[in-house]
Amino acid sequence: MSYVKPPELVRSMVxxxxxxxxxxARDTVIRAFMAGAILALAAAFAVTITVQTGEALLGAVLFPVGFCLLYLMGFDLLTGVFTLVPLALLDKRRGVTLRLMLRNWGLVFLGNLAGAxxxxxxxxxxxxYGFSTDPNEIGQRIGTIGEGRTVGYADHGAPGMLTLFVRAVLCNWMVSTGVVAAMMSKSVSGKVIGMWMPIMLFFYMGFEHSIVNMYLFPSGLMLGGDFSIMDYLVWNEIPTVIGNLVGGVTFVGLTLYATHGRPGPERPRAGTGKAAADEPSARKPAADETGVPVSVDA
Structure with missing residues (x-):
């Protein structure tokens, strides 16, 4: 069977x-670079579809093609390692340390950023056309996205920052669910179906993905978006990275590990264990000297 049951799934995650x-370090950076580049192309593809058709849902439906391709080729996104690597540390795998985990995150971040x-x-x-003309309609839309999701949050102050953070948490809840869902099947079609649904959801809902933003915002700056690098870092990328970390670890990695990797003890079942032995129906009737059972009431 191609379906992988949850306990085996958690072992695969660890x-x-x-x-x-x-x-x-070489392989980590190369794989992260390619993941960031492919996801960026998928984001450009989705924005192009949305602009040309006027249907945002269609762009979201087709965006996961990039995520599926990079996963099947074994490339790494920061959002995915945020969820998987801490489990190896929690499971006390030999040689896995906090320093090595942070090293992995740092290298993947740099690779994703370079690719995007x-x-x-x-x-x-x-x-x-090689910076010889003004941006076309798609380029203008990308610039607008950068403004709305930096300065737009800043205009609301603290509530804006909270909204940004929550959107980042929800994003990696879905994205990491897609990473894990791919491990639920041993067939390519099963992996793709498992990944497609949560990735489509996050993109259409406008949640904040740190690697997608590594493409959208630098691109927006080059295409005339009215915001600064500092706006991008403070009012998007840094809070988004933190929110993605919280969402992936808390709502995906730890929950699956806690209930399928280290499940709690089962309650005694009827007819077994001390609790069942104490029930009147479970006690054997007394017997007289001849061995004939005697009613308990007697």
Missing amino acids: DAGEAKVFMS ITVAVLMAVVFT
């Missing part, structure tokens, strides 16, 4: 987290 900790910015530059060239 194994994956352990493997990522001990991966070489590379695509941002390439797509900016496409949207402006």
Whole structure:
């Protein structure tokens, strides 16, 4: 059968987290670079569909193609390692330390950022004919997205920051669910179906994904968006990274590990254990000297 049951699923999650900790720096950065680049292309693809058709839902329905491709090729997103790597530390796998976990996160962050910015530059060239003209309609929309999701939050002050953080938490709840859902099946079709649904949900709902934003906001700055690098860092990227970490670890990694990796003791079942032995119906009737049972009431 292609379905992987939850206890086996959790073991696979911990194994994956352990493997990522001990991966070489070269492989970690290359895989993260490609993941950031492919996801950035998927974001550009989704925005293009939305602008050209006027249907945001259609863009969200097709956006997961990028996520599925990068996962099937074994590339790594920061949102995914936020969820998987801490489980190897929690499970006390030999050699896994806090320092190595932070090293993995740092390398994946840098790789994702480099990949996303590379695509941002390439797509900016496409949207402006090599920076010789004003951005086309798609480029203008990307600039608008950057403004609304930086300055737009700042205009609301503390409630805006809270909203940004909550959207980031909800985002990686869904994205990490997609990462885990891919492990629920051993077939390519099963993996794709499992990933597609939560990724589509996060994108359409406008939740904040740190790696998608690594493309949208640098791209927006190059395409004339009215916000600054500091706006991007303070009013989007930094709170988004923290929210993604909280969402992935809390609502996906720890919950699955707690209930399927380290489940609590079962309650005694009827007819077994001390509790059942104490019930009157479970006690054997007394017997006289001849061995004939005697009624308890007698």
